[in-house]
Amino acid sequence: DAGITQSPRYKITETGRQVTLMCHQTWSHSYMFWYRQDLGHGLRLIYYSAAADITDKGEVPDGYVVSRSKTENFPLTLESATRSQTSVYFCASLTGGVVNGYTFGSGTRLTVV
Amino acid sequence: QKEVEQDPGPLSVPEGAIVSLNCTYSNSAFQYFMWYRQYSRKGPELLMYTYSSGNKEDGRFTAQVDKSSKYISLFIRDSQPSDSATYLCAMNDAGNNRKLIWGLGTSLGVNP
Numbered sequence: 001d002a003g004i005t006q007s008p009r010y011k012i013t014e015t016g017r018q019v020t021l022m023c024h025q026t027w028s029h030s031y032m033f034w035y036r037q038d039l040g041h042g043l044r045l046i047y048y049s050a051a052a053d054i055t056d057k058g059e060v061p062d063g064y065v066v067s068r069s070k071t072e073n074f075p076l077t078l079e080s081a082t083r084s085q086t087s088v089y090f091c092a093s094l095t096g097g098v099v100n101g102y103t104f105g106s107g108t109r110l111t112v113v
Numbered sequence: 114q115k116e117v118e119q120d121p122g123p124l125s126v127p128e129g130a131i132v133s134l135n136c137t138y139s140n141s142a143f144q145y146f147m148w149y150r151q152y153s154r155k156g157p158e159l160l161m162y163t164y165s166s167g168n169k170e171d172g173r174f175t176a177q178v179d180k181s182s183k184y185i186s187l188f189i190r191d192s193q194p195s196d197s198a199t200y201l202c203a204m205n206d207a208g209n210n211r212k213l214i215w216g217l218g219t220s221l222g223v224n225p
Contacts, residue, residue: 004156031211040121042217043157043201050211090156098145098205098213099164104156 006091006105013112019078021108023091031094032074033102034058034066036087043090049074081112116140119202119216128225132189136202136216139183143204143214146178148187151199151218160187160200192223 007022023032034046045058047066055066063085065077078085088109092102119136126132134148145164149157163169166180175188189196199218206212 040217043215045212048212092156094211097210098147099162101147101159101162102149102157102213104158106156107154 004091004093004103004105006089006108008108009106011108011110013081013110015081015083015112017081019081019110021076021078021089021091021110023074023076023105025072025074025093025103027093027095028071029093029095029103030071032068033092033094034064034074034076035090035092036060036085037090037107038087046076046089078110081110083112086110086112114139116214117202117204117216119219121217121219123220123222125222125224126192128192128194128223130192130223132192132196132221132223134187134189134200134202134219134221136185137183138185138204138214140204140214141180141183145205146176146185147203147213148174148176149201149203151201153198157201194223194225197222 005024013019030051033048035043037043044060049055049068052071068074088107090107091105117138147162148160150160151157161171161176163176163178166178169176173190177186199220201218202216203213
């Protein structure tokens with residue numbers, strides 16, 4: 001099916017472990033984004049990418065690493081998970097301008113214990 | 114102070130009511146104003162957008178922008194239980210036309 005697929009949907013991990021959240025799009029949208037969504041903070045941009053091998057920091061990048069070797073994949077890695085990184089993570093893609101609308105995945109609910 | 118302010122609610126209305134959702138913003142350079150709808154345990158999806166000032170209507174939904182007051186609104190007429198969701202306003206980052214600045218979202222419940 002066309003769209004954005006995030007995996008896993010749910011993840012529980014321990015403090016200090018490395019975790020990678022996957023994001024795959026079936027189109028060739030140039031822009032991709034990683035957000036976290038928390039009560040009281042809304043959507044906060046972690047990293048974004050304008051094209052393969054081009055990434056840039058967003059509002060809250062500390063503790064996260066991204067890569068984009070292929071246009072369709074944009075994994076997000078938590079290098080050493082902390083409890084403050086417990087959140088719902090959304091990946092999104094965009095083609096053209098913002099008026100085309102971001103297409104979001106269904107999210108990954110991450111709990112760090 | 115956040116660039117975009119939105120009352121998180123929750124807002125609860127009876128079926129058939131007219132709903133008004135609002136955001137204020139501080140950056141006069143914003144040009145595109147969007148409303149996204151987010152159902153529980155799903156990602157947001159674009160509902161409608163407006164460029165600059167004015168109104169835009171799409172079925173039961175009307176988006177309104179007042180740039181002089183830095184105030185945007187989304188009106189829902191004849192609200193339905195299926196409209197129960199979180200509504201997020203978003204505006205383009207003046208420095209990067211692909212990045213959005215988001216409101217916190219308003220949680221709306223429409224009771225049958």
